[in-house]
Amino acid sequence: MNPWVIFLCIFGIIFILFLIFGLPRKKSERKPSIEGLYSAEVAKAFEKMTNFLPFKMLRRRIISELKKYNLNGLLVDLGCGSGNLIVEIAQKYNSIDLIGIDISDEILELAKQRVIQNELNERIKIEIGNVENLPFSDNSIDFIISSLSLHHWANPKIAFKELVRTLKGDGLLMVFDFRRNSRKFFYGLLKFATKMVVPKVLKEINEPLGSLQAGYTAEEIKEILSQINIHSVEIKPFLAWMFISVKKH
Numbered sequence: 001m002n003p004w005v006i007f008l009c010i011f012g013i014i015f016i017l018f019l020i021f022g023l024p025r026k027k028s029e030r031k032p033s034i035e036g037l038y039s040a041e042v043a044k045a046f047e048k049m050t051n052f053l054p055f056k057m058l059r060r061r062i063i064s065e066l067k068k069y070n071l072n073g074l075l076v077d078l079g080c081g082s083g084n085l086i087v088e089i090a091q092k093y094n095s096i097d098l099i100g101i102d103i104s105d106e107i108l109e110l111a112k113q114r115v116i117q118n119e120l121n122e123r124i125k126i127e128i129g130n131v132e133n134l135p136f137s138d139n140s141i142d143f144i145i146s147s148l149s150l151h152h153w154a155n156p157k158i159a160f161k162e163l164v165r166t167l168k169g170d171g172l173l174m175v176f177d178f179r180r181n182s183r184k185f186f187y188g189l190l191k192f193a194t195k196m197v198v199p200k201v202l203k204e205i206n207e208p209l210g211s212l213q214a215g216y217t218a219e220e221i222k223e224i225l226s227q228i229n230i231h232s233v234e235i236k237p238f239l240a241w242m243f244i245s246v247k248k249h
C-alpha cells in the first residue's frame with residue numbers, strides 16, 4: 001500500500017480518537033451570543049458554512065434520529081435558518097407538512113429561495129417568529145425540531161415553556177445544540193476555524209467559536225427544564241453536541 005495512504009489513515013484515526021476521547025474542557029462561564037442572524041451578509045456567510053462537511057454530517061445525524069419515529073402530521077423547525085434541514089426532511093418524509101420558523105428576516109429570505117428551488121412550496125411554509133411567542137395554538141404540533149439555535153435564545157426557560165405549550169399531548173420536541181463542555185480538542189478546532197477558515201463577517205462576530213461558548217451543558221438544560229416542570233427529558237451528549245428530547249407527558 002502507498003505509504004501516504006497508510007500515513008493518512010493513521011493520522012485520521014488519531015484525529016478521531018482525540019475528538020472522541022480527548023480531555024474535556026475546564027469549567028467555563030457561558031458567554032451569550034447574538035440572538036438572530038440579522039445582517040444579510042452574515043446570513044449569506046452562514047449559509048455557505050452550512051454546506052461544509054461537518055454541517056452536512058450533523059443534518060444526516062438528525063435525520064437518522066428522526067427515523068425512530070413515525071413521522072406524520074405537522075413538523076416545525078424552530079430557528080430553521082437558511083432551510084437546509086427542513087428541505088432535507090421534506091425530501092426524506094413525504095407524510096408530513098412542515099413549517100420553518102426563524103426570528104431573522106434576512107436568513108428566512110434564503111430559506112424561502114431554497115424551498116422554491118426544490119419545488120417544495122406546497123409542503124413547507126416559512127414564517128417569521130420568535131421562540132418565546134410562537135404563532136401556533138396550544139397542543140397543535142406533532143414534532144418540533146431545532147438545530148443549533150438554542151444557544152442563541154435570550155430566555156431558554158420561556159422558550160421551552162412556549163415550545164411545550166404548542167406541542168400536542170403525544171408530541172415530541174427534539175433540540176439539537178452545541179454543549180459548552182465539549183472536548184478540548186474540538187474547542188481548539190473551532191478556534192482554528194474561527195481564526196483561519198471562516199469568512200471575515202463571521203470572524204467579526206466570533207463564529208462558530210462563539211456558538212460553542214454560548215452553548216449550555218446537559219446539566220444546565222436539565223435544571224432549566226425541571227424549573228418549568230418538564231421532567232420527561234432525555235439528553236444524549238455526543239462529541240461537542242447534545243440531543244435533547246422532550247415529551248409533553
Ligand SMILES: C[S@@+](CC[C@H](N)C(=O)[O-])C[C@H]1O[C@@H](n2cnc3c(N)ncnc32)[C@H](O)[C@@H]1O
Pocket residue numbers: 035036037050078079080081082083084085101102103104107129130131132146147148149152153154
Ligand atoms: C446557527 S443558526 C442555525 C440554523 C439552522 N437550524 C441550521 O442548523 O443550519 C441559528 C438560527 O436560530 C435563529 N434564532 C435565534 N434566536 C431565535 C429566536 N428567539 N426565535 C427564533 N429563531 C431564532 C437565528 O436567526 C438563526 O437563523
